[in-house]
Amino acid sequence: MTWVTAIALAVICFALAVLIFRPGRSVWASLAAALTFGLVGYAVQASPDMASAPKEAAAGPDAGQYDIVGARREFIGDNERSRADAMYQADAYAARGRYSEAATILSGITSANAGDFEAWIALGNALAEHADGVLTAPALYAYNQARMVKPDHVAPSYFLGVSLVRQGRLAEAQQIWRGAYDAAPEGAPGRAALGERLERIDGMLGAMGGLPAQHSAPPTE
Structure with missing residues (x-):
């Protein structure tokens, strides 16, 4: 995963959370902060240039x-x-x-x-x-x-x-x-x-x- 992809996924996650799950506006800042911290953690621990391994997607409502x-x-x-x-x-x-x-x-x-x-x-x-x-x-x-x-x-x-x-x-x-x-x-x-x-x-x-x-x-x- 590249940095551009990681940032794009963060933006999409924020959009989905706001538009589909409909949290109040007071939650927006906390959600944005959580995604930001996630990107920081990715920057510290991840290897964006490493090839990903295939993984079978989970199915059902619990996913x-x-x-x-x-x-x-x-x-x-x-x-x-x-x-x-x-x-x-x-x-x-x-x-x-x-x-x-x-x-x-x-x-x-x-x-x-x-x-x-x-x-x-x-x-x-x-x-x-x-x-x-x-x-x-x-x-x-x-x-x-x-x-x-x-x-x-x-x-x-x-x-x-x-x-x-x-x-x-x-x-x-x-x-x-x-x-x-x-x-x-x-x-x-x-x-x-x-x-x-x-x-x-x-x-x-x-x-x-x-x-x-x-x-x-x-x-x-």
């Missing part, structure tokens, strides 16, 4: 992975839920970190019903998690399909932004979230939650030196 099932339910109203019985099985796989199996089930649901909004969101999330948070072409396709079903819904843009944050593309996530928030009707499902995240990323980017909001065009296909 601390992002709760994609709980997050999805926060952004989707009760009347927008999928009626597919197989969603329960897909969620059970996803909750245990078995994203490939979840994606296979969800692909079957969306193939049978292309208008199943929640299933498209769940599929995009499972595909992104299977790629360790990277926004792959199949995940982006799933989010775009969900957007076609409900063009003004904030959920596709929110989860697209989460993947961008996890890649350190904070300004792009900010741009996408701002557009979705402004386009959604007042009181729409997930709009208030997105507004909270947007406020946090605005504050974070300001604290980091005012990175430009228009960093680059958001992915569209």
Whole structure:
């Protein structure tokens, strides 16, 4: 691991903690200090030029992975839920970190019903998690399909932004979230939650030196 990578990971960890786990602003300074101390410890003890050894990733909820099932339910109203019985099985796989199996089930649901909004969101999330948070072409396709079903819904843009944050593309996530928030009707499902995240990323980017909001065009296909 190089120094650039170590610093980038620290910034991404800070962003994820603030935007996803939502600590209060009073915790931000402590979190930043903890990451700084971690970098200091890395500087003292680590060997950044030493090749890393492969390690099998831990699986399941105890590994601390992002709760994609709980997050999805926060952004989707009760009347927008999928009626597919197989969603329960897909969620059970996803909750245990078995994203490939979840994606296979969800692909079957969306193939049978292309208008199943929640299933498209769940599929995009499972595909992104299977790629360790990277926004792959199949995940982006799933989010775009969900957007076609409900063009003004904030959920596709929110989860697209989460993947961008996890890649350190904070300004792009900010741009996408701002557009979705402004386009959604007042009181729409997930709009208030997105507004909270947007406020946090605005504050974070300001604290980091005012990175430009228009960093680059958001992915569209």
